[in-house]
Amino acid sequence: MDSSQASHQIVADLLAERTGQQLTESRRWRVSSALGGVFREYGISNVDQLVCLLDEPRRRSTDRDLATEVVEALLNNETYFFRDKPTFDQLPADILPLLAERRRDTKRLTIWSAGCSTGQEVHSLAMMFAEQKERWAGWSIDILGTDVSHKAIRAARSGLYSQFEVQRGLGVAQMLRHFEETPAGWQIHEEVRRITRFQQHNMLGEAPLRQPVDLVLCRNVLLYFDQDTRRRAFARLSGALAPDGFLMLGAGETVVGQTDAFVPADKRASIYMRALPAVRAKVLQAG
DSSP: OOOOHHHHHHHHHHHHHOOOOOHHHHHTTTTHHHHHHHHHHHTTOOOHHHHHTTOOOOOTTTSSOOOHHHHHHSSHHHOOOSSSSSHTIIIIIIIIHHHHHTTTHHHHHEEEETTTTSSSHHHHHHHHHHHTTTTTTEEEEEEEEESSSSHHHHHHHHTTTTTTHHTTTEEEEEHHHEEETTEEEEEOOHHHHTEEEEEEEEETOOOSSSEEEEEEEEOGGGGGHHHHHHHHHHHHHHEEEEEEEEEETTTTOOOOOTOSEEEEEEOOOTEEEEEEEHHHHHHHHHH
């Protein structure tokens, strides 16, 4: 293994250690371009020089955390509003009404978006509730978005998006209804944001919520894990989810052959439930 290969492996190991994500051979071609901003900031031009800086024993504790900057640069924060709309449309049409019936006594719903990136998924959910005000009047709705990236969470908390970002997944009517155009960009209305919150969190760690979660969205995150890490992630998600709650994955993801913790929720695309026989029977009966 030459020095460049060894350096790429060190960077890959750093990413896996911090996030669980694998920097596979198919993704390594983009490492230098992804790290371009880091290279410019530190006056270097390649991964070998970067690894030397990472290994610099004289780096002071007051210096910027270079390792964190490297990891953040390598993360894929691709997202947009109402991503995979046919899948997303199942929530107001099917899943949320079913959960509303099950929670009619408490009138509380807790939703967790794991790997929320810059917040479009969380804000899509919040807009969905805002557009059904009468249906959810008197309910306590808590939507938590988490991501391993500090930078992504800062962006999500701001609720501020560029013209390009709001046009991805939103129609003009939705933009005008839920956002205000400002000199800095499109700011989502406080009425939408009030049921949302964000925090930095690694989904392979302890669940970020003390109470059981009714709905977990973990979409296009597990793709970057190896099989063992994916199994650990499913165990964490199962532990966080209420016995009769639901898990939504990305269109290209599945639990089949990956874990025993979940089973498909019949006739529902990308929707899964915990592998509890009594709950499964109840869902089947409900159709």
